[in-house]
Amino acid sequence: MSTARDAERPAAPSRAEMAAQRVAALAQSAEPGSRLGTKEALRTLCEVSVGTFNESLRLLQARGLVTVRPGPGGGIFTAEPSPMVRLGNSVLALDAQxxxxxxxxxxxxxxxxxxxxxALWHASPADIAALRRRLEAMERAVADADPVAFVHANWGLHARIADISPNALLRSLYKNLLDLIESHTLGVLPGGEQPLAEYVVQRHRLHADLVDALDRRDRDEALRLIEAHNTTGAVRADL
Structure with missing residues (x-):
């Protein structure tokens, strides 16, 4: 007969979860990109069936802990930081997420x-002044040729634009997305033919023009600029 205490007790992990935890422990103690072994060797180590181990691998890959490489010399490897999200002419070096x-x-x-x-409807003179202060931080990063500082100042500008919205849900969702992007960013790397410094100058100008358009309540220009902002590069991350 079950009791209230039994109901509060967490369910035992599945065999797939237990195998995933064992491989995760190996991955976390190894260098990024290290080969942990073949699928068969690790399955044998975990003492589970092929189907159960495949489920474990799906869990591990979904958590960004391992990658699987086929062919000779392949097997299961620890995940390594990878530049994935393009910033127009550069890339964010991201962690496993x-x-x-x-x-x-x-x-x-x-x-x-x-x-x-x-922002077009609700920005006050104080809001516009705050946006211009964020632009000054971006300008300092341009002068210092510091793309990492520029990216963070840029995110600060967008977060301040979000603060203008009276929609609490929209503000919260947007800023949480920015926090997620920022928390998993390791650095900024060159990623194209155009010099990164030149590209950063262009992006600063675009954001300055955007703030000017908000100040003038120029809806057509503001929406044109945000569309240009979000279509530079196939996959980017807000530069």
């Missing part, structure tokens, strides 16, 4: 026009 970050960027881009519409 790269897929989730790319998804966050796409959702964030989709929300930008909504926030610009809100």
């Amino acid at each position: 790269q897929t989730g970050v790319a998804d966050a960027v796409r959702i964030r881009d989709a929300l930008d026009p909504l926030l610009i519409e809100d």
Whole structure:
């Protein structure tokens, strides 16, 4: 007969979860990109069936802990930081949560026009002054040739635009997406033919023009600029 205490007791992990935990422990103690072994060797180590181990692998890959490489010399490897999200002419070097970050960027881009519409209606002179202070931080990063500082200042500008919206749900969702992107970013790397410094200058100009358009309540220009902002590069992350 079950008791209330039994109901509170957490369910025992499945065999797939236990195997995943064992491989995760190996991965976390190894260097990024290290080969942990073949699928068969690790399955034998975990003492589970082929089907159960395949489920374990799906769990581990979904958590960004391992990658599987086929062919000679292949097997199961620890996940390594990978540059995935393009910043137009550069890339964000991300940690193992790269897929989730790319998804966050796409959702964030989709929300930008909504926030610009809100800013056009609701931005006060104090809001515009605060946006111009964020632009000054971006300008300092340009002068220092510091793309990492520029990216963070840029995110600060977009977060401040989000603060103008009276829609609490939209504000919260957008800023949480920015936090997710920022928390999984390791650095900024060159990624194209155009010099990164030159590209950063162009992006600063675009954001300055955007703030000017918000100040003038120029809806057509503001929406044109945010569309240009979000279509530079196939997969980007807000530069």
